[in-house]
Amino acid sequence: MYGPETLSDHMVEWRRHLHQHPELSFEEKETSAYIAEKLKKLECFEVHEQVGGYGIVAVISNGEGPVVGVRADMDALPITEQSSAGYASVNEGVMHACGHDAHCAILLGVAHWVKEHRETITGTIKLIFQPAEETADEEGETGAEKMIRSPLLEDIDAIYALHMCPWLRTGEIQVNDGPSMANNDEFHITIFGEGAHAGYPHQGADPIWMTTQFLQTVYSMTGRRMHPLEIGTISVGQIHAGTASNIIPDRVDIYGTMRSYTDQVRYQLEKELLEKINMIHSLGGQYQWKIQKGEPALINDEDLNEVVRKAAANFEIYNEPFGMGSEDFSHMVNRLKGTMFFLGCGLEKERMLHQPDFDIDEQALQKGLDIMVGILQSYWKNQEG
Structure with missing residues (x-):
């Protein structure tokens, strides 16, 4: 059994492994295998692999109730890392400069938390590890477009995602209703x-x-x-x-x-x-x-944002758009009721996204897990009520 402290340690371990072994869009073979192995060892999920490429959907159900999805992206960027950290990329010219390694580590943390509390679940949870967020293929499609066509995602009632945010500190989040990315x-x-x-x-x-x-x-x-x-x-x-x-x-x-x-x-x-x-x-x-x-604008659902805000009641919350960047999670939100929030992870010296020196405050991993767990718990409590 994982306690809160040891689970936090494991998330750091998973994040550093993924950071050290980044793979580009549509090439996430080893990343996908690593994540699938961790999920299968839990022996409580249906683990579906090769969904829309190297995507993974892990499913756990317990009776009637809402179907809630949580999504993390897996791919890295064609950037040469400039870092002296012991977990710096060993794949020349490839780097996790957008925090996808952290997204996956948090979602693995969610998986482990769910295993320990699976008897209290009412409904279904689907953990979605998505490939190819950063780049489209020759057909002009990214990983979200490919995964959303899978029947595994059709019945999702609400889908959530987070994104690392280096301009906010750990313990802060950014939430926005409606158009939030471009x-x-x-x-x-x-x-x-x-x-x-x-x-x-x-x-x-x-x-x-x-x-x-x-x-x-x-x-x-x-x-x-x-x-x-x-x-x-x-x-x-x-x-x-x-x-x-x-x-x-x-x-x-x-x-x-x-x-x-x-x-x-x-x-x-x-x-x-x-x-x-x-x-x-x-x-x-x-x-x-x-x-x-390319990607359509990310339109966050107001009702789901209220769930996020309640789950992050102990956080400093900034209510404003995320900027003019784009995010292919928008393809999922176009088909499903969904939202994304930005999770503060900034270091004392700000490390911007998509830059060769990007890094995070790893204490943010536990903060991200806390919010995601709070979101999931809100659905079970609503069913109990």
């Missing part, structure tokens, strides 16, 4: 001109010059064309052009992202971008474009 759409635009010698620019059609004109209009869109009270942003992350300093190239490739909270703003950003790119014709060039629809 729609995420990626674009790739190619501007075609005509190459020439840099000393004779008039003999060509310079796509770099065209790009600079185009980008000025793009960066003014949200300030001049969007309603000031609406939330939306557009950013360019990559520009590729040219092979030499004295050659005007014949093309420029531009890659960027559009973020928004509502479908209306999502549509307007795309519409404005495509209208602005038409100016390339008047500058003597041609263009091609492609927009890849």
Whole structure:
């Protein structure tokens, strides 16, 4: 039997193992096997593997009652870790820089807690370990999209998730009703001109010059064309052009992202971008474009957030949106009643998400377990009442 202290120690152990052995999206074979082994040893769950890829769904039931899901993501990022910690990544160029290792450790903690209290459960609990949150495959799908098609998730009445939050300290959480993370759409635009010698620019059609004109209009869109009270942003992350300093190239490739909270703003950003790119014709060039629809906005359920707030009554709670990042848990929330909260884990020196020095205060693992257990207990108590 695990007591609260020893279970906390085990969560640290599990988190450090996963942190040391990260795997990229759609490659989580060893991560999945490690988690499945831990779940099977408990001998109280139906453990379903290979759900939507390397996903796992662990199910435990005790009579009639609500079906409650708790989800954690498993994949890591293509980042080279900069850390002297003994549990730093041993897989070169791959790192848990978004806290998914901690998410899995907490959910394993939930599994162990459930085993010790399984006789008190009324209904069904489904623990969902999801692959591929960070990256879409060639079909444009992430792990949540693939898992949500499984019949194992169809009957879930409420689904919960947490996310590590380095800008809050341990003992603090962030909760938000409604739109909380952004729609995420990626674009790739190619501007075609005509190459020439840099000393004779008039003999060509310079796509770099065209790009600079185009980008000025793009960066003014949200300030001049969007309603000031609406939330939306557009950013360019990559520009590729040219092979030499004295050659005007014949093309420029531009890659960027559009973020928004509502479908209306999502549509307007795309519409404005495509209208602005038409100016390339008047500058003597041609263009091609492609927009890849990514995750929809995360819309948190207000009723489920009240369950979270009650379970976290002893925490400092900040009620505000999580920012313009995206989260593929939104695909599950689009189909199921669900919510996500951000769990404070910040160190004295803030380590931001998706950065090579990211790390957490591991005391947050127990805090995350406490809230998840409180959430589950609220469903049993409601049934008893």
